[in-house]
Amino acid sequence: MKGKRYYLSHTNSGKRKILKLVLFFFVLIPVMADPALLSILEKSSYTDEQKENICEIFKEAEVKEIPSSLILPRLEEGISKQVPYNRLKDVLVNEIDCLVQARELLIAVDTDIILLKESSIWLRTGILLAKHIPAKTIRAIACASISRWEDYRDATVLYLSLIQWGLTDDKALMAVEFVLQSSITGQDFIGIINIFTRGRSLHISPEEILIRMKEVIDDIDTIETLEEKILY
Amino acid sequence: MKKRFFVLLVIMTTISTSIFSASPTMILGLGAGSLVFPYEEESLDSDWFLNTDALLSYRDTLTDTGYYSFFSSFSAGFAFAKPYLYSDEEMLSFETGFHFHNSKLICTGGLHSSITGTNLVLPFYCPEWEMAYYFITERKKVQPFLSYHGYYFFEPESKEDIFYEGLELGIKHRPVITAGYGISLGIGWENWPEYPVYSAPGAESDTIRNDLLCMLKGEIEGIFQFFLDWEIILSIAMRWSNTNDYIEEIDYINERSEDRVVIKVETNLEWSPSRYIHIKLHPYFTPGIYINKQAVTADGSLKGEYVRVYEAGGNFHIDWTPDNSLYILFETEGMIYSSNYMDQLNWYTLFHLGIKYSLKF
Numbered sequence: 001m002k003g004k005r006y007y008l009s010h011t012n013s014g015k016r017k018i019l020k021l022v023l024f025f026f027v028l029i030p031v032m033a034d035p036a037l038l039s040i041l042e043k044s045s046y047t048d049e050q051k052e053n054i055c056e057i058f059k060e061a062e063v064k065e066i067p068s069s070l071i072l073p074r075l076e077e078g079i080s081k082q083v084p085y086n087r088l089k090d091v092l093v094n095e096i097d098c099l100v101q102a103r104e105l106l107i108a109v110d111t112d113i114i115l116l117k118e119s120s121i122w123l124r125t126g127i128l129l130a131k132h133i134p135a136k137t138i139r140a141i142a143c144a145s146i147s148r149w150e151d152y153r154d155a156t157v158l159y160l161s162l163i164q165w166g167l168t169d170d171k172a173l174m175a176v177e178f179v180l181q182s183s184i185t186g187q188d189f190i191g192i193i194n195i196f197t198r199g200r201s202l203h204i205s206p207e208e209i210l211i212r213m214k215e216v217i218d219d220i221d222t223i224e225t226l227e228e229k230i231l232y
Numbered sequence: 233m234k235k236r237f238f239v240l241l242v243i244m245t246t247i248s249t250s251i252f253s254a255s256p257t258m259i260l261g262l263g264a265g266s267l268v269f270p271y272e273e274e275s276l277d278s279d280w281f282l283n284t285d286a287l288l289s290y291r292d293t294l295t296d297t298g299y300y301s302f303f304s305s306f307s308a309g310f311a312f313a314k315p316y317l318y319s320d321e322e323m324l325s326f327e328t329g330f331h332f333h334n335s336k337l338i339c340t341g342g343l344h345s346s347i348t349g350t351n352l353v354l355p356f357y358c359p360e361w362e363m364a365y366y367f368i369t370e371r372k373k374v375q376p377f378l379s380y381h382g383y384y385f386f387e388p389e390s391k392e393d394i395f396y397e398g399l400e401l402g403i404k405h406r407p408v409i410t411a412g413y414g415i416s417l418g419i420g421w422e423n424w425p426e427y428p429v430y431s432a433p434g435a436e437s438d439t440i441r442n443d444l445l446c447m448l449k450g451e452i453e454g455i456f457q458f459f460l461d462w463e464i465i466l467s468i469a470m471r472w473s474n475t476n477d478y479i480e481e482i483d484y485i486n487e488r489s490e491d492r493v494v495i496k497v498e499t500n501l502e503w504s505p506s507r508y509i510h511i512k513l514h515p516y517f518t519p520g521i522y523i524n525k526q527a528v529t530a531d532g533s534l535k536g537e538y539v540r541v542y543e544a545g546g547n548f549h550i551d552w553t554p555d556n557s558l559y560i561l562f563e564t565e566g567m568i569y570s571s572n573y574m575d576q577l578n579w580y581t582l583f584h585l586g587i588k589y590s591l592k593f
Contacts, residue, residue, distance in 0.1 A: 161458045161459075165458075165459065165504070165505075165506055165507055166506040166507035166508060167507065187408070187409065188409045190409050190410060190455060190458060191409045193458045193459065194409075194455055194458075194461065196507070197459055197461070197502070197504040198461070198502075200504045200507060200510050201502060201504065201510050201512070203257065203259060203556070203559070203588075203590050205556035206507055206556075207556075208556075208592075216293065222370070222371065223371070223409065224369065224371050228299060228329070229293050229299065
């Protein structure tokens with residue numbers, strides 16, 4: 001009797017599993033139509049129900065016209081780090097919200113921007129919003145980057161580094177705007193941080209550096225010239 | 233011995249003052265510390281000291297063509313030793329840079345002095361001058377440069393005045409903002425107009441000491457994680473001199489006693505993790521090999537081997553400022569020197585706590 005009950009329960013559980021698999025692969029696949037998502041989910045240890053919910057989140061993103069390619073890396077990261085399902089779900093939902101906001105912000109700044117083509121800018125803006133950087137600050141950096149979107153990422157890295165170093169939001173933003181006004185290339189923006197740290201060792205305050213930067217920035221074309229004009 | 237270390241101490245506290253600062257700026261400093269050193273055998277001694285320094289600097293840009301800066305500093309120290317020791321040191325310098333299309337010329341001049349000196353280190357005056365020309369200033373390209381450097385080290389109360397002139401030819405290259413390197417070859421000449429050169433044991437000749445110096449230097453530098461500047465320098469210096477060394481105890485002349493090869497490995501690290509903190513670390517190691525100089529024992533007899541010297545040391549500096557006006561700093565420095573010449577082994581450690589106040593005009 002005991003053995004029979006066990007057999008029945010075992011058989012039912014097996015059937016349920018088969019049913020779920022059938023539902024997942026034969027019903028959801030055509031809806032999702034994203035092999036990349038499926039392939040990533042296959043590697044995860046989430047339950048089938050959780051996988052279905054994740055697929056739902058991606059469907060909602062599609063409805064909001066957020067390409068799955070922008071959120072797939074976050075899912076991949078979560079799976080590789082074995083992030084608990086509830087946390088991952090919150091992160092994905094938040095990321096989609098941030099990307100929606102980022103799109104609105106970027107289109108308001110530059111009506112000509114084609115975000116699908118400039119997905120790295122879109123994604124970067126979404127990340128900044130997710131880091132709780134004020135929207136007005138991001139808008140200001142984006143405004144200053146309109147004619148040089150290729151340096152937008154480096155400009156935001158500069159901003160974040162200066163904040164981390166201890167500058168206030170308005171001063172960090174001022175530095176970024178000055179630099180974007182110059183001909184200094186984005187890959188050299190790290191040199192700006194170095195001007196602040198070297199200035200610190202020479203007893204030149206960040207405020208003084210900003211004043212000097214404002215005075216000379218219009219004539220600057222390289223980071224070395226700027227450094228020389230400010231520190232010596 | 234104590235007095236010599238005290239002089240080192242004063243020099244150290246002066247050197248730790250920044251060479252350039254905002255314009256026009258005055259920085260006033262006050263500090264106290266302790267110097268620990270060996271006393272006789274297997275025993276330690278220490279001296280407490282007070283020091284003060286003042287620095288005045290001014291810099292400005294020259295419209296479209298470059299910049300100029302002026303810097304002066306004065307420092308004085310007082311040690312609670314027996315007898316009391318004091319020292320002073322002054323520096324004056326001027327630098328200007330001019331740009332010509334894609335090249336630049338930098339000229340510097342200055343005077344380094346100690347008016348009173350101490351009982352062991354005599355008063356000195358040392359005017360210095362340098363001109364460096366960078367043929368290309370574009371960082372991503374290899375930048376060749378040529379520099380000329382000279383000084384006259386004048387000690388009115390000794391016979392160790394030195395007149396030096398030298399040329400350095402090299403390249404600098406920083407292909408990416410976060411990493412670069414440099415290589416240079418320097419050649420110099422030292423003239424010691426009053427230094428004794430012996431023609432026979434105990435007999436000074438009319439020959440004037442002349443030294444030829446040659447140095448090959450390589451360095452790599454970079455920025456790590458935005459806030460850390462690092463630099464590693466390796467140099468090999470050779471000296472050929474016509475002077476000799478007279479060992480009175482055994483009435484012996486060691487010919488060409490100053491010919492030597494000195495290697496120096498050093499690192500400079502500067503880290504400012506936040507606008508309030510600044511940290512510097514500078515360790516170095518310098519072995520030296522004398523080519524002709526015979527090592528002697530403490531009583532003056534020849535050991536049958538050439539002189540070897542080893543020096544290792546470094547300094548550490550940390551300062552904190554709440555407002556970019558007041559700086560609270562802690563410094564420590566140490567050095568150990570060993571040589572088979574008279575079996576010397578010297579070392580010292582120094583701790584220094586101070587404040588600086590920066591005034592802008």
